[in-house]
Amino acid sequence: MxxxxxxxxxxxxxxxxxxxxxxxxxxxxxxxxxxxxxxxxxxxxxxxxxxxxxxxxxxxxxxxxxxxxxxxxxxxxLYPADDMQALLCDEVLEAMEDMTHKLVATFGLEEDALKNAREALVEGAISHYLKWAQSKLEEQGGEYFIENKLTVADLKVFVWIRGLNSGHLDHIPTTLVEEVAPLLNAHCERVAATPKIADYYSSRGL
The missing domain is CATH 3.40.30.10 (Glutaredoxin)
Structure with a gap:
C-alpha cells in the first residue's frame, strides 16, 4: 500500500x-x-x-x-466520472485558484499599499468571482456545484469562502460574501455540516 x-x-x-x-x-x-x-x-x-x-x-x-x-x-x-461534469468541476477549481493568486499577490504589502490593494480586490475581482461562483451554484440547483452531490469543487469553494469570512485577511470585510453572494455562505454551512468535515474540525478544536 x-x-x-x-x-x-x-x-x-x-x-x-x-x-x-x-x-x-x-x-x-x-x-x-x-x-x-x-x-x-x-x-x-x-x-x-x-x-x-x-x-x-x-x-x-x-x-x-x-x-x-x-x-x-x-x-x-469526490470527482465526477462523466467528462462534461469533470470539465465543470475543473472550471470551478481553476477559477478559485485564479482568485487565490490575485489575493496572494497582496501578501507582503504593508499599510496603505495593502489597504489599497485589498480594497481594489473587494470592489473588483473578489466580488466578480463571488458572483460568478454563485451563478454556477445556482445553475446546478443551489446546493452543490456538480451533479447535486459533494465533490472537490465544493471543498475548494468551501475553503475559499471560509477564508474570506475568517477575519484573518486585513481589509477584506467579513460581511462581503453575505452581501455579494449569500448562496455561497449557505453552501459553506452545508459543506461544514457534512459529518466527516464537522468531525474533522471538531477534532482540530475549531
Missing part, C-alpha cells in the same frame, strides 16, 4: 486544506506534515518548484494543489 504525505503551512485553510478534507472524507491515511511560516525557506528548498503544497506518494513529491486535489478526489469518490 502506498504512503501519502501532504506538506503545507500549519494553518487550517489555504491551498492544501481541500486535499486534507478529501482524504478525511475518503478515509485515506496520510501524514499531515505542517510547518510554521518561519520555516518556509527551509521546507521549500527541498521541493521541486520551491513552493507548497506538495504531496508525496511513496516519497515521490507531486506539486500543484489542483492536480493533487483531483487525484485525491478520484480516490475518495
Amino acid at each position: 502506498s504512503t501519502f504525505k501532504l506538506t503545507y503551512f500549519d494553518i487550517d485553510g489555504g491551498r492544501a486544506e481541500p486535499a486534507r478534507l478529501a482524504m478525511h472524507i475518503g478515509g485515506i491515511d496520510f501524514e499531515d506534515y505542517r510547518f510554521t511560516f518561519d520555516r518556509f525557506n527551509e521546507v521549500v528548498s527541498t521541493t521541486p518548484l520551491k513552493q507548497v503544497p506538495t504531496f508525496a506518494i511513496d516519497g515521490k513529491q507531486i506539486t500543484q494543489c489542483n492536480a493533487i486535489l483531483r487525484y485525491l478526489g478520484k480516490k475518495a469518490d
Whole structure:
C-alpha cells in the first residue's frame, strides 16, 4: 500500500486544506506534515518548484494543489466520472485558484499599499468571482456545484469562502460574501455540516 504525505503551512485553510478534507472524507491515511511560516525557506528548498503544497506518494513529491486535489478526489469518490461534469468541476477549481493568486499577490504589502490593494480586490475581482461562483451554484440547483452531490469543487469553494469570512485577511470585510453572494455562505454551512468535515474540525478544536 502506498504512503501519502501532504506538506503545507500549519494553518487550517489555504491551498492544501481541500486535499486534507478529501482524504478525511475518503478515509485515506496520510501524514499531515505542517510547518510554521518561519520555516518556509527551509521546507521549500527541498521541493521541486520551491513552493507548497506538495504531496508525496511513496516519497515521490507531486506539486500543484489542483492536480493533487483531483487525484485525491478520484480516490475518495469526490470527482465526477462523466467528462462534461469533470470539465465543470475543473472550471470551478481553476477559477478559485485564479482568485487565490490575485489575493496572494497582496501578501507582503504593508499599510496603505495593502489597504489599497485589498480594497481594489473587494470592489473588483473578489466580488466578480463571488458572483460568478454563485451563478454556477445556482445553475446546478443551489446546493452543490456538480451533479447535486459533494465533490472537490465544493471543498475548494468551501475553503475559499471560509477564508474570506475568517477575519484573518486585513481589509477584506467579513460581511462581503453575505452581501455579494449569500448562496455561497449557505453552501459553506452545508459543506461544514457534512459529518466527516464537522468531525474533522471538531477534532482540530475549531
